[in-house]
Amino acid sequence: GAVVSQHPSWVICKSGTSVKIECRSLDFQATTMFWYRQFPKQSLMLMATSNEGSKATYEQGVEKDKFLINHASLTLSTLTVTSAHPEDSSFYICSAQQGGFANSPLHFGNGTRLTVT
Amino acid sequence: GQNIDQPTEMTATEGAIVQINCTYQTSGFNGLFWYQQHAGEAPTFLSYNVLDGLEEKGRFSSFLSRSKGYSYLLLKELQMKDSASYLCAVAGGYQKVTFGTGTKLQVIP
Numbered sequence: 341g342a343v344v345s346q347h348p349s350w351v352i353c354k355s356g357t358s359v360k361i362e363c364r365s366l367d368f369q370a371t372t373m374f375w376y377r378q379f380p381k382q383s384l385m386l387m388a389t390s391n392e393g394s395k396a397t398y399e400q401g402v403e404k405d406k407f408l409i410n411h412a413s414l415t416l417s418t419l420t421v422t423s424a425h426p427e428d429s430s431f432y433i434c435s436a437q438q439g440g441f442a443n444s445p446l447h448f449g450n451g452t453r454l455t456v457t
Numbered sequence: 458g459q460n461i462d463q464p465t466e467m468t469a470t471e472g473a474i475v476q477i478n479c480t481y482q483t484s485g486f487n488g489l490f491w492y493q494q495h496a497g498e499a500p501t502f503l504s505y506n507v508l509d510g511l512e513e514k515g516r517f518s519s520f521l522s523r524s525k526g527y528s529y530l531l532l533k534e535l536q537m538k539d540s541a542s543y544l545c546a547v548a549g550g551y552q553k554v555t556f557g558t559g560t561k562l563q564v565i566p
Contacts, residue, residue, distance in 0.1 A: 383556045386553065386554070445490055446502070449499060
């Protein structure tokens with residue numbers, strides 16, 4: 341089945357630094373990938389839709405200059421948290437879809453747990 | 458906008474059957490997903506419904522009524538490992554998938 345790989349699994353960084361998270365579709369091409377954030381005991385909140393070869397679409401309330409998304413190829417999207425602060429500490433999960441919804445669900449990466457100290 | 462409601466917590470006994478309900482109001486509808494999420498892990502896909510009716514897959518079944526904006530996930534022969542959060546998610550327009558807050562299921566002996 342479709343596999344989505346996300347790296348790193350966890351990262352600890354100091355306040356003010358930037359962190360890059362990679363999301364790869366390993367056995368299929370994904371023109372669209374999605375980035376979610378999940379705080380403890382809460383559900384997944386869609387941050388942005390990453391579109392290959394074009395600008396990402398951000399959800400309301402998500403700062404595009406703080407959460408930089410690059411979708412340079414059909415198998416790779418990156419999320420960079422710039423100038424991270426402790427309140428950015430969260431579980432970040434990417435997902436990708438192979439084909440239409442009727443044929444394939446969203447497949448999730450294993451997530452990245454970010455801790456900003 | 459999107460609004461998805463499901464119970465926050467449920468408790469059921471090992472070997473029993475449990476039904477987790479989900480109601481939704483969304484702009485655009487391209488199907489409803491159920492995902493399982495264990496603590497600290499990413500969600501894993503359980504089921505997808507786009508037409509009314511029941512989809513059965515082993516111990517898990519999912520039902521959809523589009524006219525009522527209603528779905529349920531049915532888990533049979535509960536096992537301890539089924540203790541997890543179960544997320545109802547709706548695919549709306551523009552491929553967006555919106556998640557409910559999840560139902561934390563605890564299976565007890």
